Amino acid sequence: MNDSMNEVYTSVLTRDPDQPEFHQAVEEVLDSLGPVIERRPEYAPVVKAIVEPERVIQFRVPWYDDNGDLNVNRGFRIQMNGAIGPYKGGLRFHPSVNQSILKFLAFEQVFKNSLTGLPMGGGKGGSDFDPKGKSEAEVRRFCQSFMMELWRHIGADLDVPAGDIGVGGREIGYMFGMYRKLANEFTGVLTGKGMAYGGSLIRPEATGYGTVYFAREMLSTKDKSFDGAKVAISGSGNVAQFAAEKVLDLGGKPVTLSDSSGFIYDPDGIDRQKLAFVMDLKNNKRGRIKEYAIEYGCDYTETQPEPNLNGLWGVEADIALPCATQNEMNGEEAKMLVDNGCIAVAEGANMPCTPEAIECFHHHGLLFAPGKASNAGGVATSGLEMSQNSLRLSWSREEVDRRLEEIMVNIHRNASETAREYGMEGNYVAGANIAGFLKVAESMEAQGLL
Secondary structure, X not given: OXXXXXXXXXXXXXXXXXXXXXXXXXXXXXXXXXXXXHHOHHHHHHHHHHOOOOEEEEEEEEEEOOOOOEEEEEEEEEEEEOOOOOEEEEEEEOOOOOHHHHHHHHHHHHHHHHHHOOOOEEEEEEEOOOOOXXXXXXXXXXXHHHHHHHHHXXXXXXXXXXXXXXXXXXXXXXXXXXXXXXXXXXXXXXXXXXXXXXXXXXXXXXHHHHHHHHHHHHHXXXXXXXXXXXXXXXXXXXXXXXXXXXXXXXXXXXXXXXXXXXXXXXXXXXOHHHHHHHHHHHHOOOOOOXXXXXXXXXXXXXXXXXXXXXXXXHOOOOEEEOOOOOOOEOHHHHHHHHHOOOOEEEOOOOOOEOHHXXXXXXXXXXXXXXXXXXXOHHHHHHHHHHHHHHHOOOOOHHHHHHHHHHHHHHHHHHHHHHXXXXXXXXXXHHHHHHHHHHHHHHXXXXXXXX
16 A cells, blocks of 8 residues: 555544444555556545545434334444445345444445446445344334335435345335335335336346356456356355356356355255255245255354354365355465365455455465455346336346346456556456546546535
8 A cells, every 4th residue: 555545544544443344445445546546646635535435324223023122223324425326235234233334335335336337326224133033023113114214315316225134125125115105206216126016137146146257257367167166155145045056057066055153065066956945945934054954964064253264165166256244254264265276266245355365365376356346246236227217117037137247247357457457467356446446536526526
């Protein structure tokens, strides 16, 4: 990081000393921007502005449980940057949610949305509410209470939230219903909606599919492919499920999945029948991944309090797709992947690899795709849902998938060519950061850095 970027980073640390996840996200981007500022010094003021959210909204969310007791959670919306379009980014319902995590996600979202080529700014939101273990009625009451405050801060041309961890089609439906009632209008204010009321085909699949599309393009630069490859995947939610599905489409063999309790290793591969079992287990029965091991007689390892060095990333795999959560893979675990012959890592989750892990991948010459590039398919398809809502029509599954694949191919090309232009060929982290930044910076400067 050069002196001017280090000055900006120091100011972030001083202003928000208790936000480590946000610091990590900012540091990663600023590490890449030194060459840009040397070439384009007029963008130096942009960097100072881009690390500060345009708006941080925090509110209380009171709701009654089934026993009639009042509960109060915190709700948030971070409207990070709207220079190139309405704020766009998911809502996360999880006990870990706080301003640091949401600011890191919103900051990443600014660059990710820029890379898609669609007119979307960056935002993120959510609550420390935990949907796990709650009844259907409790989830509905919480979502309605949450939207009773959030609705005044969002809109189809202002801020269009989507889902994230803990927020799926059920939660989106409850929130959309309350928004429609409060605003007295039917508009595309949320994405990830059900098909019956304005949703888009491929939206549930998009993040996982997009991650694999990007990884495919990255592998092709080394004359490699998914055909016959063993693929380690973390997570077992939406992203992991559809990443596994697309890996199967491309001839690969997924061998792992996980949840917060532990992970399974199936050396025979997770085929389509087994994947259907996982989808039913997780999406309908809301069960634990351990049940897969019982059903199919494969290895299951419980999550350890500290990073488990005999864990998921210790299996033999050609390709790794971390699709669970932030900072799930550390430097030692990255080294295990390297030692086991892994050739490529693509982030399906947001910032799942620590800086030490990324340094390890770069040092050993692995292909590495940062989440702001490789998992941009989700928000890209959300943008396509916005377009369909504006046009009052629905595209076919094939049309949406074609557009998604085209966007991911273009993101790969943009990140790759930008890295080469700035003397860092093969460094997708730098390429994605710089390419995403340049579009936002040009827009902010044209608008007077407002």
